[in-house]
Amino acid sequence: MMTWAREAKLDTADVDLVDITDIHGLPSEVGAWTEKRALIVRRFDRDQKRRIHIEDFAQILNTYSESKYKFANYETVGKIIPLTQRCWLFYSSSAYLISSAKK
Incomplete structure (x- = not known):
């Protein structure tokens, strides 16, 4: 959906779907989730030079x-x-x- 929104020329954050097992440092309860993918969103409100x-x-x-x-x-x-x-x-x-x- 976010890719579609970006292609529709809406301003969107950079996102990706990743396998939960590829994310290190998550609490053990995450293993019980039925959803095995996670939406990751790049922070858009700050970087090294500015804060929005x-x-x-x-x-x-x-x-x-x-x-x-x-x-x-x-x-x-x-x-x-x-x-x-x-x-x-x-x-x-x-x-x-x-x-x-x-x-």
Whole structure:
């Protein structure tokens, strides 16, 4: 899905699926998981030269992270995004999510 999103020209993090047995230092409980692959995501919010501050909608809506799904939905996000002048990002991401939904 992330590869498809990148090919659709959406800004995505670098990701890969790897076999869990190839990851060293995991807790022993991981061996009991039924899923044998893991999604790895390259950090996009910092490197050796810079740190990019990332806010989620819990911060924007002034709520705790564990409550963010109670107060925010796509309608709420859709009303806030135009205020940031990044409407195209919301609409292109929404179009991607809708078109990639499993039926």
